[in-house]
Amino acid sequence: MHELAVAQALVEQVEAVIVQHAAMQASLIRVHIGPLAGVVPELLATAFPLAAAGSRAEHAELEFSHAPITVRCQTCGAETEAAMNRLLCGACGDWHTQIVSGDELLLESVELETVPT
Amino acid sequence: MCNTCGCNLTPGNQRLAFKPVAKGATAVSVLKGLLAKNDDQAAHNREHFDRRGILAINLMSSPGSGKTALLEATLTALKNEFTCAVIEGDLETENDAERIRALGVTAHQIVTGTACHLDAHLVHDALHHMNLDGVDILFIENVGNLVCPASFDLGQHLNVTLLSVTEGDDKPAKYPVMFRAADAMLLTKTDLLAVLDDFDPDQAEAHLRNLANPAPVLRLSARKNLGMDAWLAWLREQLAAQRARVAIGQSRRPAIQSDGQTFHSASA
Structure with missing residues (x-):
C-alpha cells in the first residue's frame, strides 16, 4: 500500500501550491497517472482522505486522467x-x-x- | 524533469498544460512529479555518492529470492578487492544486517515497521549512521516486494532485480513496473533448476525483453557458487563506469526513465 505515501506527497504539494497562491483551500485536484507508474488510482483515491484530513486539501475533489x-x-x-x-x-x-x-x-x-x- | 523549461510536457499530457480560469476560483497548472520531494532527496543522495565516488546499487525482489545470500557470497568474493557497505531494509528484525556484519562488512538495518518499501528519506537517514570512508560499492537491499519499491528513487545508480527459479518464469510479465526498472536481472538459485520442471530461464528472459528492457540476464547460484564470476565481472565493470562518470562530473540514474527524460532523449 505505497499509495498512502503517494497521497501524503500529493497533499504536501497541494499545500505548497495553496501557500504559493495565497489561496484559502483547494477545491479540485487533477492527477495524471500512467498505467506504468506503479500507482493504482483507486487505491490513491482511498488513501487520499486519510492523508488530507485536517489539511487545506481536505474538501478537494480528486480527479484522475491517464494517457494510454x-x-x-x-x-x-x-x-x-x-x-x-x-x-x-x-x-x-x-x-x-x-x-x-x-x-x-x-x-x-x-x-x-x-x-x- | 523540471517546471521551468517545459520538459515535463509529454505528448500524453501537453493538452493539460493550459487551463481556463473558472469564476471564483483559480486554476493552477502544476505538472510536477507527485513524488518530487522524494526525487529531490534521491538526487541529494546520489550527489553524496558521486562526491565520494561510491557506486550505489538497489537490490529488489520478492521475499525469499536470495538477496541476502547473494550479498553474503558477493561480499566474501570481493573482500580483498573493494570496500563494500550495505543498507538493509526489512519490516522487522536486525537479522539481515547481522548476517552481513558477521562477514566484517559495515551494515545498517532500516526497520520500516509496516512500510512496504524504502524511500529516499529513509536511505538518507541511514547514511547518517554509517561511515562511508573508503567505500567503493554500497548495496541497498530493499524490502522484499515486487510492487512498491519500483516507484521510489533512492539515489542509487543501478537497479538489480532478482528472480529465483522457484518463482514463476512469467514474473516480469506479472510485475512489469518492477522489471522494467531493472538494469540487470539475476536468475538466482539456478542449482535448483535440475529439480524444477516448470521454470524456463529463456522464457523469463523473453518476458523481460517484452518490457523493452535490454538489461543483461545473469544466471547464478550464490549458495553453490555457480555463475558468480559473470555477476562479479558485471559489478567491476559498473564500478569502473561509475568512476569514469565521476571523473568527468557526470552521474547516472537507473534504467527507468521519467517521462520528461524520455521526451528530451526522443526529441534530441
Whole structure:
C-alpha cells in the first residue's frame, strides 16, 4: 500500500501550491497517472482522505486522467499503443522501443478557492 | 524533469498544460512529479555518492529470492578487492544486517515497521549512521516486494532485480513496473533448476525483453557458487563506469526513465 505515501506527497504539494497562491483551500485536484507508474488510482483515491484530513486539501475533489501506453520503435520509428507487459512495437514487433507516454505520475493542476466561502 | 523549461510536457499530457480560469476560483497548472520531494532527496543522495565516488546499487525482489545470500557470497568474493557497505531494509528484525556484519562488512538495518518499501528519506537517514570512508560499492537491499519499491528513487545508480527459479518464469510479465526498472536481472538459485520442471530461464528472459528492457540476464547460484564470476565481472565493470562518470562530473540514474527524460532523449 505505497499509495498512502503517494497521497501524503500529493497533499504536501497541494499545500505548497495553496501557500504559493495565497489561496484559502483547494477545491479540485487533477492527477495524471500512467498505467506504468506503479500507482493504482483507486487505491490513491482511498488513501487520499486519510492523508488530507485536517489539511487545506481536505474538501478537494480528486480527479484522475491517464494517457494510454505509447511506445516509439527505435528500429522502424513507428509510434504505437502497447500493453503494460508487452511494450513491443505494434508495427514491426521489435522490443527495442521507448516509452512515449504511460509512465507519468504528475500533479497536473489544482483549482483553488481564493475568497472565503 | 523540471517546471521551468517545459520538459515535463509529454505528448500524453501537453493538452493539460493550459487551463481556463473558472469564476471564483483559480486554476493552477502544476505538472510536477507527485513524488518530487522524494526525487529531490534521491538526487541529494546520489550527489553524496558521486562526491565520494561510491557506486550505489538497489537490490529488489520478492521475499525469499536470495538477496541476502547473494550479498553474503558477493561480499566474501570481493573482500580483498573493494570496500563494500550495505543498507538493509526489512519490516522487522536486525537479522539481515547481522548476517552481513558477521562477514566484517559495515551494515545498517532500516526497520520500516509496516512500510512496504524504502524511500529516499529513509536511505538518507541511514547514511547518517554509517561511515562511508573508503567505500567503493554500497548495496541497498530493499524490502522484499515486487510492487512498491519500483516507484521510489533512492539515489542509487543501478537497479538489480532478482528472480529465483522457484518463482514463476512469467514474473516480469506479472510485475512489469518492477522489471522494467531493472538494469540487470539475476536468475538466482539456478542449482535448483535440475529439480524444477516448470521454470524456463529463456522464457523469463523473453518476458523481460517484452518490457523493452535490454538489461543483461545473469544466471547464478550464490549458495553453490555457480555463475558468480559473470555477476562479479558485471559489478567491476559498473564500478569502473561509475568512476569514469565521476571523473568527468557526470552521474547516472537507473534504467527507468521519467517521462520528461524520455521526451528530451526522443526529441534530441
